[in-house]
Amino acid sequence: xxxVGKSVIxxxxxxxxxxxxxxxxxxxTSGMLSAKMVISPYGHAKIVSIDTSKARQVxxxxxxxxxxxxPLTGEAIRDRPPIAVDKVRYHGEPVALVVADTPGQAKxxxxxxxxxxxxxxxxxxxxxxxxxxxxxxxxxxxxxxxEEDSHPVPGTNIATHIKIRKGNMEKGWSESEVVVEASFxxxxxxxxxxxxxxxxxxxxxxxxxxxxxxxxxxFMAKRLIADYFGEDMGKIIVHxxxxxxxxxxxxxxxxxxxxxxASKEVGGKPVKLLNTREEDILTSxxxxxxxxxxxxxxxxxxxxxxxEIQYLWDGGAYxxxxxxxxxxxxxxxxxxxxxxxxxxxxxxxxxxxxxxAPFRGFxxxxxxxxxxxxxxxxxxxxxxxxxxxxHINAIQxxxxxxxxxxxxxxxxxxxxxxxxxxxELFNWNEGPVKEINERYVRVKGISCSWKTSTIDPDAPSxxxxxxxxxxxxxxxxxxxxxxxxxxxxLAQILAERLKMDVxxxxxxxxxxxxxxxxxxxxxxSRGTYMGGRAVLEAAEDVIRQLTEIAACVLRxxxxxxxxxxSRVYLRDDPAIGLHFKDIGYxxxxxxxxxxxxxxxxxxxxxxxxxxxxxxxxxxGKPGPEWTPAAYGVEIEFDRRDYTYRLVKACTVVDIGKxxxxxxALGQVMGAMSMGLAFAGRETFYFDELGRVLNxxxxxxxxxxxxxxxxxxxxxxxxxxxxxxxGARGVGEHGLMGMxxxxxxxxxxxxxxxxxxxxxxxxxxxxxKEAARNASI
Amino acid sequence: MSLHTFxxxxxxxxxxxxxxFADTLLFVLRGRLGLTGAKPGCxxxxxxxxxxxxxxxxxxxxxxxxxxxxxxxxxxxxxxxDTPIQKAFVENFAFQCGYCTPxxxxxxxxxxxxxxxxxxxxxxxxxxxxxxxxxGYAEIEKAVKSVLEKK
Numbered sequence: 001x002x003x004v005g006k007s008v009i010x011x012x013x014x015x016x017x018x019x020x021x022x023x024x025x026x027x028x029t030s031g032m033l034s035a036k037m038v039i040s041p042y043g044h045a046k047i048v049s050i051d052t053s054k055a056r057q058v059x060x061x062x063x064x065x066x067x068x069x070x071p072l073t074g075e076a077i078r079d080r081p082p083i084a085v086d087k088v089r090y091h092g093e094p095v096a097l098v099v100a101d102t103p104g105q106a107k108x109x110x111x112x113x114x115x116x117x118x119x120x121x122x123x124x125x126x127x128x129x130x131x132x133x134x135x136x137x138x139x140x141x142x143x144x145x146x147e148e149d150s151h152p153v154p155g156t157n158i159a160t161h162i163k164i165r166k167g168n169m170e171k172g173w174s175e176s177e178v179v180v181e182a183s184f185x186x187x188x189x190x191x192x193x194x195x196x197x198x199x200x201x202x203x204x205x206x207x208x209x210x211x212x213x214x215x216x217x218x219f220m221a222k223r224l225i226a227d228y229f230g231e232d233m234g235k236i237i238v239h240x241x242x243x244x245x246x247x248x249x250x251x252x253x254x255x256x257x258x259x260x261x262a263s264k265e266v267g268g269k270p271v272k273l274l275n276t277r278e279e280d281i282l283t284s285x286x287x288x289x290x291x292x293x294x295x296x297x298x299x300x301x302x303x304x305x306x307x308e309i310q311y312l313w314d315g316g317a318y319x320x321x322x323x324x325x326x327x328x329x330x331x332x333x334x335x336x337x338x339x340x341x342x343x344x345x346x347x348x349x350x351x352x353x354x355x356x357a358p359f360r361g362f363x364x365x366x367x368x369x370x371x372x373x374x375x376x377x378x379x380x381x382x383x384x385x386x387x388x389x390x391h392i393n394a395i396q397x398x399x400x401x402x403x404x405x406x407x408x409x410x411x412x413x414x415x416x417x418x419x420x421x422x423x424e425l426f427n428w429n430e431g432p433v434k435e436i437n438e439r440y441v442r443v444k445g446i447s448c449s450w451k452t453s454t455i456d457p458d459a460p461s462x463x464x465x466x467x468x469x470x471x472x473x474x475x476x477x478x479x480x481x482x483x484x485x486x487x488x489x490l491a492q493i494l495a496e497r498l499k500m501d502v503x504x505x506x507x508x509x510x511x512x513x514x515x516x517x518x519x520x521x522x523x524x525s526r527g528t529y530m531g532g533r534a535v536l537e538a539a540e541d542v543i544r545q546l547t548e549i550a551a552c553v554l555r556x557x558x559x560x561x562x563x564x565x566s567r568v569y570l571r572d573d574p575a576i577g578l579h580f581k582d583i584g585y586x587x588x589x590x591x592x593x594x595x596x597x598x599x600x601x602x603x604x605x606x607x608x609x610x611x612x613x614x615x616x617x618x619x620g621k622p623g624p625e626w627t628p629a630a631y632g633v634e635i636e637f638d639r640r641d642y643t644y645r646l647v648k649a650c651t652v653v654d655i656g657k658x659x660x661x662x663x664a665l666g667q668v669m670g671a672m673s674m675g676l677a678f679a680g681r682e683t684f685y686f687d688e689l690g691r692v693l694n695x696x697x698x699x700x701x702x703x704x705x706x707x708x709x710x711x712x713x714x715x716x717x718x719x720x721x722x723x724x725x726g727a728r729g730v731g732e733h734g735l736m737g738m739x740x741x742x743x744x745x746x747x748x749x750x751x752x753x754x755x756x757x758x759x760x761x762x763x764x765x766x767x768k769e770a771a772r773n774a775s776i
Numbered sequence: 777m778s779l780h781t782f783x784x785x786x787x788x789x790x791x792x793x794x795x796x797f798a799d800t801l802l803f804v805l806r807g808r809l810g811l812t813g814a815k816p817g818c819x820x821x822x823x824x825x826x827x828x829x830x831x832x833x834x835x836x837x838x839x840x841x842x843x844x845x846x847x848x849x850x851x852x853x854x855x856x857x858d859t860p861i862q863k864a865f866v867e868n869f870a871f872q873c874g875y876c877t878p879x880x881x882x883x884x885x886x887x888x889x890x891x892x893x894x895x896x897x898x899x900x901x902x903x904x905x906x907x908x909x910x911x912g913y914a915e916i917e918k919a920v921k922s923v924l925e926k927k
Contacts, residue, residue: 009867018853018856025816026806028807193873194907194908244815244876245910277818483910672912673911674909696822702907705913705916706899706904706913
């Protein structure tokens with residue numbers, strides 16, 4: 001391989017280190033109005049009245065929207081009014097929207113809107129939501145429009161229920177000589193992308209709706225706005241420039257709808273809506289919480305025989321993408337282990353919390369914490385090395401997944417190889433505990449995970465290639481540059497296939513839904529997997545066109561021609577050939593005659609054979625391939641004050657093929673960092689009114705420089721046969737095992753079993769105190 | 777909310793700006809001078825995405841009023857040309873989404889100027905004021921150390 005695998009400098013590198021890379025909020029035209037939200041201060045309350053009279057007197061105010069009924073929105077169930085009416089269901093929910101000439105005026109007016117609320121009983125956890133006597137978040141659940149594979153239960157807080165029924169549970173339990181059961185929980189948290197979400201909208205006199213948005217899903221924004229409001233889909237043009245971090249949080253469509261409504265209220269004038277950090281944390285969708293119960297059975301040798309699992313996902317006030325997260329959690333519910341007998345109930349619960357967006361890993365980091373902690377508890381009961389327990393149960397070709405997909409050498413990576421590589425890289429054989437002195441001890445924990453991507457079965461990805469007169473190529477793909485470097489990898493794939501210099505490939509970074517072919521959403525680690533296939537198909541298309549023209553000019557059969565080095569040449573006499581600059585725009589003969597024309601290549605793909613899940617058993621094919629990974633975290637635990645320092649974090653992931661080494665390492669290390677922050681410190685603290693007490697970056701603290709551990713990354717390369725050069729998804733995987741590995745390390749270090757996140761010293765102290773008091 | 781016109785020295789140029797006394801330097805740089813390299817992330821001093829240099833020291837431009845910068849030399853990311861730290865960020869893949877990058881680079885740039893012999897503790901003390909949500913900081917550490925080592 002000449003280009004694939006190399007650390008090709010990212011195509012947008014110079015834009016990003018010179019401040020020239022522009023994000024949605026960096027685009028500002030004179031005459032653009034500003035919108036400002038008024039948000040709910042309560043988790044659950046009836047809206048008694050909204051007084052906008054003072055706000056309307058503020059100079060520059062163009063519109064105030066409050067109490068108006070718009071069509072209900074939401075991806076899987078239409079349960080969400082864009083602006084709350086009748087009642088609010090979460091802290092931060094938009095209650096009114098002010099449009100004014102400047103941000104300052106909009107804010108002044110928003111602060112003068114007086115909303116009177118009457119508090120309602122709050123549903124503050126999914127477990128509470130699941131109780132029969134729980135207050136209802138949605139009284140009219142049965143009346144909502146919904147997708148066919150959403151299964152809400154009217155009269156309850158259940159937004160959907162996904163069942164996995166595989167094998168024979170009775171048989172599984174009878175074969176189990178050791179059984180462990182444990183419960184786990186953690187509250188919602190946040191993606192905390194450094195760019196807060198921002199959308200602008202303008203409606204032109206001919207009805208064109210021009211939106212710019214900081215999003216992973218501009219094509220979905222287009223589709224949903226058309227759908228929600230009965231607009232012509234072709235008249236909606238959504239632009240997405242660079243996106244300043246997303247991690248799933250920008251896959252939801254929310255501000256786009258509000259900006260559209262705002263523009264409509266002011267006669268189509270351009271309006272910008274930019275989240276403050278507090279709104280970005282509270283109002284826009286968050287990282288899902290979970291209450292889980294896991295019961296595992298194994299024989300005395302540690303072979304897993306049965307798993308019974310209940311996941312109660314904290315979908316928050318509106319179901320939106322949480323329905324899909326709930327399904328995804330069911331699909332891979334057991335973690336990457338061979339299990340013949342599986343019973344899983346995955347429920348999406350309505351609560352009075354901010355509603356959930358996808359979060360990097362899409363249910364897998366969350367469920368892995370529950371599964372991997374239980375695996376360690378099981379290893380303890382079996383008196384077995386926890387890594388060995390995972391090794392003997394590692395899922396392999398020939399096994400079936402919980403949804404009964406038969407695995408083969410292509411659709412599952414090699415977990416055992418990952419485990420073996422981890423053993424070496426993480427130096428597991430030296431043992432998990434190293435005494436430093438009386439006060440400090442260094443302790444290692446491990447975990448495993450796997451993931452497929454439960455995207456829509458008909459999700460497309462497309463690529464267009466156009467030639468420039470100098471023979472260079474423009475690459476247009478609907479993949480969003482959210483930070484993953486995927487667009488550079490797509491250029492590498494093209495360069496590799498055409499055997500040309502990657503510098504002669506120009507990548508368009510901005511996406512607009514009118515001229516860029518659709519890539520469904522830039523989510524689920526599918527950019528390289530799907531975009532790469534589309535690039536290869538487009539490459540074949542341009543090769544066909546180039547060789548047809550060259551065959552004519554060179555008077556040689558197409559079969560005798562090769563493409564390479566930006567030329568088409570004779571295989572047996574490479575000196576005879578034509579440069580792309582002479583045929584990329586067709587060919588002109590000396591007398592002026594021309595043939596061909598600009599070469600435009602296209603490629604597109606939908607994934608093959610994906611299916612919906614059977615509503616009773618869960619059987620079905622949810623995704624194309626599984627990436628497995630093994631993880632380790634080493635901490636230095638302070639026995640005196642229960643603090644700990646992250647020493648090392650290790651991920652070994654079967655990436656299929658390393659496409660761009662430094663970019664891949666960056667994805668894995670960054671994901672680990674995020675996973676450790678999620679596991680070790682990040683959470684929303686709710687009060688009894690369902691209010692989030694820490695919606696700021698000084699009270700909600702991601703990892704900072706120097707708090708990160710030393711990162712160890714290993715790659716295994718088991719090719720996925722039907723992807724470009726064998727690549728599997730890798731954007732999410734570094735994150736998924738961190739909560740489990742950290743939880744296992746800390747449990748061992750403190751001598752207490754931890755079942756909650758985040759793993760903060762206070763939690764350790766409480767657990768130690770509880771254990772001490774119990775012994776007294 | 778009256779407007780005032782005053783001079784600012786930005787990236788070596790004297791620029792007249794018209795703004796409110798209450799406007800932050802970040803707001804004026806972005807909204808009045810079109811220098812959108814400095815990013816809003818929290819408007820609260822927590823994240824560092826808006827960092828610029830003022831008289832050679834890093835400053836969170838959301839925490840400084842524009843009028844406070846009168847008579848001072850303001851350097852934004854747009855004012856850096858081919859500096860070693862920018863190159864090091866490119867070569868070490870020390871950015872992903874790029875949103876925090878201008879702030880990080882301005883912080884690193886000032887660090888290198890003020891403490892060319894900075895050790896781990898000094899680097900940490902300086903750089904922990906900025907948040908990068910994409911990387912795990914390993915690449916940023918490599919980038920800044922690669923420049924410091926050359927000095």
